[in-house]
Amino acid sequence: MNSSIKDQIEQFKQRYQNRGRLLVSCPDQPGIVSAISQFLFSYDANIIESSQYSINPEGGVFFIRIEFECPFLKEKENEMAEQFTEIAAKFSMDWRLTPVYKVKKTAIFVSKELHCLLELLWEWQSGDLMTDIALVISNHQAARDVVEGLNIPFYYIPANKEIRDQVEEKQLHLLEEFDIDVIVLARYMQILTPKFVAANPQKIINIHHSFLPAFIGARPYERAYERGVKLIGATAHFVTNDLDEGPIIEQDIARVDHRSEVDTLKKMGRSIERSVLARAVKWQLEDRIIVHQNKTIVF
Amino acid sequence: MNSSIKDQIEQFKQRYQNRGRLLVSCPDQPGIVSAISQFLFSYDANIIESSQYSINPEGGVFFIRIEFECPFLKEKENEMAEQFTEIAAKFSMDWRLTPVYKVKKTAIFVSKELHCLLELLWEWQSGDLMTDIALVISNHQAARDVVEGLNIPFYYIPANKEIRDQVEEKQLHLLEEFDIDVIVLARYMQILTPKFVAANPQKIINIHHSFLPAFIGARPYERAYERGVKLIGATAHFVTNDLDEGPIIEQDIARVDHRSEVDTLKKMGRSIERSVLARAVKWQLEDRIIVHQNKTIVF
Amino acid sequence: MNSSIKDQIEQFKQRYQNRGRLLVSCPDQPGIVSAISQFLFSYDANIIESSQYSINPEGGVFFIRIEFECPFLKEKENEMAEQFTEIAAKFSMDWRLTPVYKVKKTAIFVSKELHCLLELLWEWQSGDLMTDIALVISNHQAARDVVEGLNIPFYYIPANKEIRDQVEEKQLHLLEEFDIDVIVLARYMQILTPKFVAANPQKIINIHHSFLPAFIGARPYERAYERGVKLIGATAHFVTNDLDEGPIIEQDIARVDHRSEVDTLKKMGRSIERSVLARAVKWQLEDRIIVHQNKTIVF
Amino acid sequence: MNSSIKDQIEQFKQRYQNRGRLLVSCPDQPGIVSAISQFLFSYDANIIESSQYSINPEGGVFFIRIEFECPFLKEKENEMAEQFTEIAAKFSMDWRLTPVYKVKKTAIFVSKELHCLLELLWEWQSGDLMTDIALVISNHQAARDVVEGLNIPFYYIPANKEIRDQVEEKQLHLLEEFDIDVIVLARYMQILTPKFVAANPQKIINIHHSFLPAFIGARPYERAYERGVKLIGATAHFVTNDLDEGPIIEQDIARVDHRSEVDTLKKMGRSIERSVLARAVKWQLEDRIIVHQNKTIVF
Known part of the structure; x- marks a missing residue:
């Protein structure tokens, strides 16, 4: 890779070291957004961007993507992922939590x-x-x-x-x-x-x-x-x-x-x-x- | 038909009483545009709009649409159509000549x-x-x-x-x-x-x-x-x-x-x-x- | 109004009798989505659609629009509005809560x-x-x-x-x-x-x-x-x-x-x-x- | 210039050695297209593409662009340009005749x-x-x-x-x-x-x-x-x-x-x-x- 692109990537990693993305799909029901946002808030995470969609709101499928800024994400991310499994289990979620600094x-x-x-x-x-x-x-x-x-x-x-x-x-x-x-x-x-x-x-x-x-x-x-x-x-x-x-x-x-x-x-x-x-x-x-x-x- | 639309149509007929359209398709060769435009000029027609297209210019098919303004078109149109058959025959044209005042x-x-x-x-x-x-x-x-x-x-x-x-x-x-x-x-x-x-x-x-x-x-x-x-x-x-x-x-x-x-x-x-x-x-x-x-x- | 349009409107009111919309703008900070979604969940409301946006996430302005389905909305809406003032005060929110059945x-x-x-x-x-x-x-x-x-x-x-x-x-x-x-x-x-x-x-x-x-x-x-x-x-x-x-x-x-x-x-x-x-x-x-x-x- | 681009340009020049473009603007009147197309036909040129436009057909300004294929264009182009001045003068034309092989x-x-x-x-x-x-x-x-x-x-x-x-x-x-x-x-x-x-x-x-x-x-x-x-x-x-x-x-x-x-x-x-x-x-x-x-x- 060229050094200028390497620099770009490094700057990006630095700038977004505390940025995470959470993607979830699960059966729709009340309380999902509340559970997720409380979870994030409990880690001092600020929701930067959030999009959601339901197929057939009643009894259908729910999808959400949240981008958040969380201080000390690197230190917390493993614990967060571990803790989130509880919520995921409760709502039968498919999910992934990706730190933005891990460039694909x-x-x-x-x-x-x-x-x-x-x-x-x-x-x-x-x-x-x-x-x-x-x-x-x-x-x-x-x-x-x-x-x-x-x-x-x-x-x-x-x-x-x-x-x-x-x-x-x-x-x-x-x-x-x-x-x-x-x-x-x-x-x-x-x-x-x-x-x-x-x-x-x-x-x-x-x-x-x-x-x-x-x-x-x-x-x-x-x-x-x-x-x-x-x-x-x-x-x-x-x-x-x-x-x-x-x-x-x-x-x-x-x-x-x-x-x-x-x-x-x-x-x-x-x-x-x-x-x-x-x-x-x-x-x-x-x-x-x-x-x-x-x-x-x-x- | 409503009277206001009738009026519109009558005004259109009046305004475009001398307007004609000529559509031609034929095997491509030099001299087609020249023949058509000379023909129109011989009737004092002024070409207002003209579009043409050739598939494979050499040995292909030629298409043209001409819109023209021709004084006393109503008096001339039958003769024009008759005379055009000669050119059409020479170039093996498919063609139609439509006076615009004949509203479809x-x-x-x-x-x-x-x-x-x-x-x-x-x-x-x-x-x-x-x-x-x-x-x-x-x-x-x-x-x-x-x-x-x-x-x-x-x-x-x-x-x-x-x-x-x-x-x-x-x-x-x-x-x-x-x-x-x-x-x-x-x-x-x-x-x-x-x-x-x-x-x-x-x-x-x-x-x-x-x-x-x-x-x-x-x-x-x-x-x-x-x-x-x-x-x-x-x-x-x-x-x-x-x-x-x-x-x-x-x-x-x-x-x-x-x-x-x-x-x-x-x-x-x-x-x-x-x-x-x-x-x-x-x-x-x-x-x-x-x-x-x-x-x-x-x- | 024509009777067919009247019927349409009545059907709409019936169909969306429990649908509400909440629009909020306030200074950005962590915890807003969590507070709002917990509030809605406490009334058994299911979030159907949610869009948010922040100008300058850190220290900027936060905007959100939530569409939710809430059983017995008509009975609850006054209380909801009243209760929401507390959250609104805490986060310095401009907000409006509009029941969808109140056709504009x-x-x-x-x-x-x-x-x-x-x-x-x-x-x-x-x-x-x-x-x-x-x-x-x-x-x-x-x-x-x-x-x-x-x-x-x-x-x-x-x-x-x-x-x-x-x-x-x-x-x-x-x-x-x-x-x-x-x-x-x-x-x-x-x-x-x-x-x-x-x-x-x-x-x-x-x-x-x-x-x-x-x-x-x-x-x-x-x-x-x-x-x-x-x-x-x-x-x-x-x-x-x-x-x-x-x-x-x-x-x-x-x-x-x-x-x-x-x-x-x-x-x-x-x-x-x-x-x-x-x-x-x-x-x-x-x-x-x-x-x-x-x-x-x-x- | 890279050799591959040089080759491209040479091939283009070869392929379009007989291709010319004629651009004309002049006061509108009947007979312009006829005069131009006869002129081109007299040099055995085949019109490949032609577009025209008139501002205010009656008494306005006429514009045309013709692309033509003319055998032995290089040998003829000077004579063509010279001869065209007559037509141009008759109709008070602004015009230019550009051979396509003269790459800009x-x-x-x-x-x-x-x-x-x-x-x-x-x-x-x-x-x-x-x-x-x-x-x-x-x-x-x-x-x-x-x-x-x-x-x-x-x-x-x-x-x-x-x-x-x-x-x-x-x-x-x-x-x-x-x-x-x-x-x-x-x-x-x-x-x-x-x-x-x-x-x-x-x-x-x-x-x-x-x-x-x-x-x-x-x-x-x-x-x-x-x-x-x-x-x-x-x-x-x-x-x-x-x-x-x-x-x-x-x-x-x-x-x-x-x-x-x-x-x-x-x-x-x-x-x-x-x-x-x-x-x-x-x-x-x-x-x-x-x-x-x-x-x-x-x-």
């Missing part, structure tokens, strides 16, 4: 088309994606120069259908070695096996170059052109075993017209893909996404 | 949900849709009051699968009787037979309440909700025999999030449907649309 | 251009604006038919600079008589005196037909045309004594180009004005807006 | 904030801005590495009010030396003298970080924050002697809310500035812009 580690997978990777690196350098980009994995050499220019380890792992298992073994090994939290498929263009997906639940974000569920699968821009649509789009989603069927995180579109040939669609699409993927990754890094069934709640 | 006659088909109908009537009353709304046909009584309140003939024709043929016979009869140019399905919700469609080629505009080709068919908002999309949309298209597969004229979308339940999607969707359909109808009334294969060129 | 009363002021009024009536009839439109006041007769057609009292009060004081006296009298909560200037086009404004603090919503602070004052579309802008807009804001300087609630824009003449800008602008104003009014009716200094927080 | 030379001025420069370089490397970026001039060293890394000459010319004349002399000298067609102020942040502006009429494109005419002048994001706007924007315009008052080429906006602090506005604004400036520069390079009085016609 990201791996980016890329193929030959670099626009999504470049956008992520750009946002990262300007401090808009707070993460440690630990490594880039590619089945092509195209990204090597730019990645290594930023002092990020680059792993060239040629890939194709026939050697999928070996390739993924190497990749899984690297992900473990680097202790990766977030995996971004920045137009990686290779299908992942159920084994790989199962090993990384709700960790893999993919960018699909269409407005899902339109144009699932290959060659979406060509098919959009043939269908004569007046808008094209892109979709960032978590990867599950069903191709392009995982929980959608973000989508966006751009207006096109009869003059827009396939090349123009691709060019415009690249710009949408870049921003849609960057937003999805940013939200994941900020613990803003809860997956419920096959949907996302983005706080 | 529109039939609106509607069911129980009135938002699209109301939008069209609204835009029509404010002078934004220049047409003679000759009649409204519905399989429900819901629209009667508002339609008859504007002195537009309202025909209640109950419809269902079993009696489709009889129903369409009545409808076709009315369309002929009123000499209809444009048929708008403003959420009519009944499937048309190939016979009906064949009798009205490129005349029927439908609004589909999804971003096609996503969610073709029934219950698109429910399915959008289940899929967890972050944008919903609507599509105006010409009706062909393949359900929701006709040439797309216009599409638009709105942003939704996890809080948006099916009812919210429908509510937001209604607003998109209204504006998308109104734009498509407007373009058709202004002769801005050329259908080429299964796509539209909108000038 | 709205007065609409309009002049000759009816598009904003019509949009509000439309949204109101489709159940999207939950309010009792108690009366419409106008300095022209143009709106009379449509307003009275919906059984809403219509007051024709001619207005001009010279008789401003008398006019406003009549208007204030009507507002008091009808016990009005929200005043909407739906393109009313008359300037209000400081006296009128002072009598209705944060109650008057105006739609300005430009993207403020661009084109403050008269003839914004003409001036937008002359300046050659590529986007036009509209702004809904609370009325204060400084013309077009009050807290902005909502804004939106549309893309235009060199072809767009003043008339086109006005036509497109009408559509933006309609939706921007409707959104602002809806948020006000749902108690989503807190004014802080000269800005709005919209939850 | 661009100078970019930049200060410390690099996002606009980086976007232009990015689009340029991906082939979306067809130009020869001949040099970058800056009053800071911040851009040196990235510019020189692409083998583009970088000139560091410190600047401030006191030495404005000397600074501009150096700059003008460089512009002349490099035979520059387009000057882009990519957040240059220095005011130019009337002398500099007069020497480069309709050649200088600036990006202003607000939605003009709102927030003319300094610190627009701070002022947008203070005013509490709900949308922020950016504007690309030609530079004239009146600060931020030149003809607007393009504008865009993004939605913000009460949570958006000044830093967020700046961050979001950077993204709008990037795309707005890139579009404006692209249009200028493609000869799509005609300036008429203080407005642009963008074809």
Whole structure:
């Protein structure tokens, strides 16, 4: 990593040393917010941001994300987590408590088309994606120069259908070695096996170059052109075993017209893909996404 | 029709008595624009607006739409049309020459949900849709009051699968009787037979309440909700025999999030449907649309 | 009011008889959310929706809006309000507790251009604006038919600079008589005196037909045309004594180009004005807006 | 320049060796299109794209942009230009005939904030801005590495009010030396003298970080924050002697809310500035812009 980015990360860690995030989902009932906020208050924590949502308020599911500032968080966090299990048990909560200073580690997978990777690196350098980009994995050499220019380890792992298992073994090994939290498929263009997906639940974000569920699968821009649509789009989603069927995180579109040939669609699409993927990754890094069934709640 | 709308139409006819539109498609080659513009100049016509487009400039297809002002158009239009056949033959043109003062006659088909109908009537009353709304046909009584309140003939024709043929016979009869140019399905919700469609080629505009080709068919908002999309949309298209597969004229979308339940999607969707359909109808009334294969060129 | 709208309102009151909203602003400090949520829990209230925001979390200002469902709210609401004063005093809160079943009363002021009024009536009839439109006041007769057609009292009060004081006296009298909560200037086009404004603090919503602070004052579309802008807009804001300087609630824009003449800008602008104003009014009716200094927080 | 970009430019020149553009403005009258299209046809030119516009069709001003493919353009272009003067004289035309293979030379001025420069370089490397970026001039060293890394000459010319004349002399000298067609102020942040502006009429494109005419002048994001706007924007315009008052080429906006602090506005604004400036520069390079009085016609 470049020293200026290292500095940025260090400053961030310092500035947010007492900042924590609590994400909870549980059956809805009165008293949840009261219990959580009393708990936080008992640790002198100040709630900075709080978002909640209920599916069918009566007898449904409750979700909350709280960002708080808590003096001496580092000293308290283990105790807090331990104590919170009681509340969690009482309300049957799924939950996670993440200290913000523990900057997440990201791996980016890329193929030959670099626009999504470049956008992520750009946002990262300007401090808009707070993460440690630990490594880039590619089945092509195209990204090597730019990645290594930023002092990020680059792993060239040629890939194709026939050697999928070996390739993924190497990749899984690297992900473990680097202790990766977030995996971004920045137009990686290779299908992942159920084994790989199962090993990384709700960790893999993919960018699909269409407005899902339109144009699932290959060659979406060509098919959009043939269908004569007046808008094209892109979709960032978590990867599950069903191709392009995982929980959608973000989508966006751009207006096109009869003059827009396939090349123009691709060019415009690249710009949408870049921003849609960057937003999805940013939200994941900020613990803003809860997956419920096959949907996302983005706080 | 209300007298104020009648006045509007009369004023329009007067103001644009010398305005004509020429739409042409033909194999591309040098000299087309030159031939057409010389032709118009020979009738003292001044080109007011002109848009053109070529698919594959070399050896492809050429499209042009010209709006012109021609003194004494009414006296000249028959001769112009006759004379133009020579040029048309030379360049193998498909073409039409429409005097703007011949205001098009529109039939609106509607069911129980009135938002699209109301939008069209609204835009029509404010002078934004220049047409003679000759009649409204519905399989429900819901629209009667508002339609008859504007002195537009309202025909209640109950419809269902079993009696489709009889129903369409009545409808076709009315369309002929009123000499209809444009048929708008403003959420009519009944499937048309190939016979009906064949009798009205490129005349029927439908609004589909999804971003096609996503969610073709029934219950698109429910399915959008289940899929967890972050944008919903609507599509105006010409009706062909393949359900929701006709040439797309216009599409638009709105942003939704996890809080948006099916009812919210429908509510937001209604607003998109209204504006998308109104734009498509407007373009058709202004002769801005050329259908080429299964796509539209909108000038 | 039409009976169908009356029915809608009655159903709404029934459905939300136990729904309340609590809006609070106060100096930020730890413990606020805990105190509020414990308070609500002590009345068996379930928090349905909650949004909060802090300006400068440390030592700044804290804002929260909570929507809750509380069994037997009608029986409890007075006691709740009374009891809450203690918490309010402790944290120096500005606050309001509004039961949702107390449907707000709205007065609409309009002049000759009816598009904003019509949009509000439309949204109101489709159940999207939950309010009792108690009366419409106008300095022209143009709106009379449509307003009275919906059984809403219509007051024709001619207005001009010279008789401003008398006019406003009549208007204030009507507002008091009808016990009005929200005043909407739906393109009313008359300037209000400081006296009128002072009598209705944060109650008057105006739609300005430009993207403020661009084109403050008269003839914004003409001036937008002359300046050659590529986007036009509209702004809904609370009325204060400084013309077009009050807290902005909502804004939106549309893309235009060199072809767009003043008339086109006005036509497109009408559509933006309609939706921007409707959104602002809806948020006000749902108690989503807190004014802080000269800005709005919209939850 | 990098060799890969050099290759791109060479391929472009080769591919469009016979492509020309004709831009005309003149008093409107019948026969203009006919005369121009006959002229082009007489050189065997095929019209590929054509856009026109009239202000006040009767007795107003007529504008047209034609892109054509003409075999052996290089051999014919001088004769064509010479012959066209006759038509131009007859219709009192302002006009220019530009062969597409003559790739325009661009100078970019930049200060410390690099996002606009980086976007232009990015689009340029991906082939979306067809130009020869001949040099970058800056009053800071911040851009040196990235510019020189692409083998583009970088000139560091410190600047401030006191030495404005000397600074501009150096700059003008460089512009002349490099035979520059387009000057882009990519957040240059220095005011130019009337002398500099007069020497480069309709050649200088600036990006202003607000939605003009709102927030003319300094610190627009701070002022947008203070005013509490709900949308922020950016504007690309030609530079004239009146600060931020030149003809607007393009504008865009993004939605913000009460949570958006000044830093967020700046961050979001950077993204709008990037795309707005890139579009404006692209249009200028493609000869799509005609300036008429203080407005642009963008074809």
